[in-house]
Amino acid sequence: MNKRIAIGFDILFTRFGKQHWWPGDSPWEVCTGAVLTQNTSWSNVEKAIALMKSAGALDPRVVVELPGSELEALIRPSGFFRIKTLRLKNMAVWWLANVRDSKLSAGRSTAEWRQRLLEVNGIGPETADSILLYCFKQPVFVIDAYTRRIAARHFGTAPEIAYHELQKLFMENLPVSAELFNEYHALLVRNAKECCRKNICLEDCPLRAYLLIKSFKPDKLNRFD
């Protein structure tokens, strides 16, 4: 079962190629997207980010100062707009206290930064890991609902497996590389959107065929050594 995780990357990468994640022009925009996309389709998030950008509000200093009602209006298309307004403000306060020049201030391990992020109300495990990986380039594997479903379907894990357990499984069976983790998570999302429905796997899902492959020699993991 362990090998399937590494092989799964090669199959998805061969099929879909590089995904160029995270879509976003700046590190802060990545973090904003990470909060706004909580249980929300990315197309809705794009609308909200476009509104924030045109209002000049895609900046933690602006988010902190902006009246809540104005921020709510900007992010309305992303749904849960009242709660997400509070979460964006919480995250902006954290950012201003911990980030300089779009980089984490020195002296803490990735695990310590993760713990710090989780203390922010509105930032849970997936959002924290998305921020660490896609904004700060830390090698942590992001687990989301898609990853759970795909892993249960193709890698033999329990559907209700705990976040940390599944994350550990991925990280123990792959080279520790932020670039690889970035690409793999993006590929899992791509695969889920394109080849899956909630309870079924479509005919052209590349991971279906892979159950039939007896011996598969990974040849692309070397790119991330």
Add this chain to the structure above:
DNA sequence: ACCCAGGGTCATA
């Protein structure tokens, strides 16, 4: 008229 989306928090038992 449904179902779903790149989650997280809080109240309750």
Add this chain to the structure above:
DNA sequence: TATGACCATGGG
């Protein structure tokens, strides 16, 4: 600690 309610818009 483990469920359940709640948050809310937009596309299929």
